[in-house]
Every structure is written in structure tokens, then in C-alpha cells.
Amino acid sequence: MPDWLYVVVSIVVAAFVGGVTNHFAIKMLFHPRNPLHIGKFHVPFTPGLIPKRRDDIAESLGQVVAEYLVTAEGLQETIQRPVFRNKVEDTLLGFVDRIGSSELTVRQAALRVWSEAEFEALKSRLAAGIRETALRGFARLWEHADLSSLPVKRLVPGWSVENRKAWSAALAGALLGVVEEELLSAGGQRMLSKMAAGMMDKAGGFLGTMAAIFMDEDKLVQKMTPALVQALRGEEAVNKTAQAIESRLELYGEKPVAELLALLTGEEALGWLGGKLEQLPLERWMEQADNIPLRSLVEPWKMQIAAFVPALTERLLRLFAKGIPTAMQAVDLPGLVEEQVQKFPVERLEEVILSVSGKEFRAITWLGVLLGGIIGLFQSLLLLWMG
Structure with a gap:
């Protein structure tokens, strides 16, 4: 065989081996996806690297995401950036503008979020909550302000002889x-x-x-x-x-509030006032509010709301930033990432990686061809030189 043909054959064979080797090495990252057996003998290197080490990869990825990529400090810093704050302000102002120009009534807007049964239940809970809060707040005010022994003249503004x-x-x-x-x-x-x-x-x-x-x-x-x-x-x-x-x-002005109310109503003052609060027709007021257009609630106060949006944004972002560490601890981000990675199909993972790194993988294959060809060239020349 001529020397030049020997060199060409050596280069082609070595390049083919290098390309095939790299190609199969890349394929073995994902394939086979399940272990193979010949009888009782377990075929080495099955399953592929990623399916075999999937749990370890998921755990490591969860730790990396939680410790380096998505951290509480990083999220807090992002929230406090002026760009982020401006986006939140623009979103809130846009929301106010949409409500201010909306033709929807309160009920129509609510039914876009909740079903009719859920909306009615929400109104009932809201009325009960307002009534309970009002009763509890009034009882606390009555006790702490000592209204029962406060003279009427001190409670009525502008009480004077004139x-x-x-x-x-x-x-x-x-x-x-x-x-x-x-x-x-x-x-x-x-x-x-x-x-x-x-x-x-x-x-x-x-x-x-x-x-x-x-x-x-x-x-x-x-x-x-x-x-x-x-x-x-x-x-x-x-x-x-x-x-x-x-x-x-003048006579009634000197009497304590509780005594005067008991005299006028024939009942204990706090109990009478509590009963009046319980009788507030909150449900009827809410039914009447159902047909109020949203724009009528916002339009008269639009300028004041727009002026209040920056302060509201600042308070909301400060509150969110303060709650991020607790929220992340409750979410358990490493465990969440690990769980999601374990659920992620290997086939889909292969598609994602190849879509991102397919060119690089092909370059690695051709690099194997190139290196194999170089090695074949040097090997053939070395053998020819050695005789």
C-alpha cells in the first residue's frame, strides 16, 4: 500500500472513531432511559447519566437555585429598585384608570371574579365581619375611653351657655x-x-x-x-x-352617658348600643351597592387616589420585602425545585437541552472528528518513520 494511501486511511479511520465516540458519549447523557439487562447481567452505563443521577441533579439544582439564584436578599433588592417601583405604580394607576372609565356595576365586576353563589356568600361573610368588628371595636372604645362615666357635656362638641x-x-x-x-x-x-x-x-x-x-x-x-x-x-x-x-x-349635660342612655331607653347603655349596631341593615346596603357603577366610586376621588398611589406602592413593597424571607421559608424553595425537577420528563428535558445546546453538541462531535483525524495523521506518520 502506498504511503500516502496509508496516511489517508489512518486519518479517515481515526476521524470516524473520534466523531462516533463523541456522538455516542453525548447520546449516553440521556440514553438509555431505563437500565438494560442481559439475563441477570446489568449492562454497564445504563441508564444514561442524567436519568441515572436525576434525583441527585434535582437536589443539587434545588440547592443552587435557593442559595445562589433566587435568594431572599436578591428578591428584596429587586423589589426595592426604582424601575420595579415605577412599574408597580404604573400598574396601579392603570388599574385606577380602567375602573374610572368602566361601565360595569359593582355586581358585574364581582361576578367576573366569583360565581354568583360565591359572591353572595362573600357579601354575607363581609356583613357579618363588619358587624362583629364594629361591635368589638365599640366595646373596646367604650371600655378604654370610659364613656360610661363621661358626662354628656364633654361628649357633645361646642357645649357652652351660648x-x-x-x-x-x-x-x-x-x-x-x-x-x-x-x-x-x-x-x-x-x-x-x-x-x-x-x-x-x-x-x-x-x-x-x-x-x-x-x-x-x-x-x-x-x-x-x-x-x-x-x-x-x-x-x-x-x-x-x-x-x-x-x-x-343643663341637667342632662351633667349626667354620665350611660345613665342618660339608660334613662332614655330603659336598657343598659352598652347593650342598647350594641343592639343598635347589630340592627344595621348592612345586607340591604350591600344589595343597593350592587347596582352602583364602578366609575361613580372612583371618578370623584381619582386625583386623590393618583396622588396616594406612590405612598401606597412604597408601603406595599416594604411589606412584601419584609415578608419575603418568611414566605420563602414557608415555600421551601429547594424542596419545591427538587420536586419539580423530579417530575420533569426526561424526554422534555432532552428537548430543552438540545434546543439550547444542539449546535455546541454538534461542534463537539465534529471536534472529535478533527482530533481523531489529527491523531490518525500523527500516528501514521510516526509508524512510517519507524519503518
């Missing part, structure tokens, strides 16, 4: 106005007729008999009504009524 006089005059005018309206009404006229008849019946004797014969009750009422109305409109009646109200206000 204000009491003004309040008494206003109440007197309103009260006498109500009395006047009642007297002039049909019911008031019937009441006056009954009073006149009762007065004549009580007179008795000859005078009562004569009055019953010669006096007409309706005419008497017609004559009494203007006199009563004029008396009610008189300054004396207003002043006396105002003085009576003012004296009562």
Missing part, C-alpha cells in the same frame, strides 16, 4: 311649630272637639246642662284654635319653652 341657648331657642321654635301643625290638622281638630266635649261633661250641674244646650263644640273649637295658635306663636310661649329645654339640657 350654644345651649341657641339650641334651646331652635328646639323651642321647632317644637311649637310641630304643635301648631298638629292643632291645625284634621286630627288636631278632632282632639280639640273631644277636649271641649269632655270639659262640658265635667262641668256638670245646671251650668254644664246649659253649656251643652246652647254651645256648639265645632264652633267652640273654631274660636279656640286661633287663640291657641296665637299663643303658640307668642314670644312668651317661645321663651318659656326655650327656658324649659335649656334647663333640661
